[in-house]
Amino acid sequence: MRAITPARRAIKDPRNAKWLRCGGTWFVGVNALPNDSLGAVASGPRLTGKALDFIRDAFGLTDVGWDRAQLSVCYPGYPRRGAESEAAHRYRCERDAAHVDGLIPEGPDRRRHLREYHSFVLGIPLVASSPDASPFVIWEGSHEIVRDTFQKCFDGIPPERWGNKDITNAYHNLRRKVFDRCERVEVWAEPGEAYLAHRLSLHGIAPWGESASATDDGRMICYFRPEVWDPGRWLTAP
Numbered sequence: 001m002r003a004i005t006p007a008r009r010a011i012k013d014p015r016n017a018k019w020l021r022c023g024g025t026w027f028v029g030v031n032a033l034p035n036d037s038l039g040a041v042a043s044g045p046r047l048t049g050k051a052l053d054f055i056r057d058a059f060g061l062t063d064v065g066w067d068r069a070q071l072s073v074c075y076p077g078y079p080r081r082g083a084e085s086e087a088a089h090r091y092r093c094e095r096d097a098a099h100v101d102g103l104i105p106e107g108p109d110r111r112r113h114l115r116e117y118h119s120f121v122l123g124i125p126l127v128a129s130s131p132d133a134s135p136f137v138i139w140e141g142s143h144e145i146v147r148d149t150f151q152k153c154f155d156g157i158p159p160e161r162w163g164n165k166d167i168t169n170a171y172h173n174l175r176r177k178v179f180d181r182c183e184r185v186e187v188w189a190e191p192g193e194a195y196l197a198h199r200l201s202l203h204g205i206a207p208w209g210e211s212a213s214a215t216d217d218g219r220m221i222c223y224f225r226p227e228v229w230d231p232g233r234w235l236t237a238p
Contacts, residue, residue, distance in 0.1 A: 023080030
């Protein structure tokens with residue numbers, strides 16, 4: 001796999017040291033993979049496969065224009081307590097740090113605002129690891145609860161002004177609703193496979209299992225989260 005060498009370089013690059021979190025057990029790696037707009041790295045082939053065929057057929061996206069992928073790497077012991085608060089660390093351990101992408105915490109009180117409009121989340125494992133090595137977690141059907149919540153929350157507000165609204169309370173309420181109503185599912189894949197998550201889904205990362213195993217690279221997954229649609233489409237598209 002051509003991506004593994006530039007991925008390793010990115011992780012070791014001192015300029016990316018800021019992405020090492022949770023007591024050194026998680027490399028967040030936002031936009032850390034040096035791929036081009038075709039999804040290619042190191043003059044390799046463009047990104048292709050069945051997942052992309054599905055994206056084209058389901059969403060009508062024929063020319064995505066790939067963002068630089070996130071390199072999410074977990075190591076044994078994830079999540080150790082780092083700089084985050086005790087409550088945040090407990091949520092990470094007990095609820096897999098479940099979140100909806102694009103809802104950014106801002107200010108000293110970490111109030112949530114909608115700032116990013118990802119079209120989907122495409123996960124591609126770069127190395128082999130066991131199924132209990134901090135797998136991706138998703139709450140099945142959660143995207144419909146998220147959609148319903150924000151349709152009500154943003155009712156009467158032009159899409160270009162959605163980011164001005166403080167949605168913290170609505171966000172906390174919908175998470176509780178999801179935990180009560182939706183099944184938690186762990187998703188695991190091997191190199192050569194991929195998985196696609198709905199952009200509105202509540203998802204996270206499970207703690208490293210007691211018997212989990214991986215290579216020296218840890219559990220390494222690259223995530224593509226291109227922002228293709230405008231705010232209105234983010235909420236209303238399939």
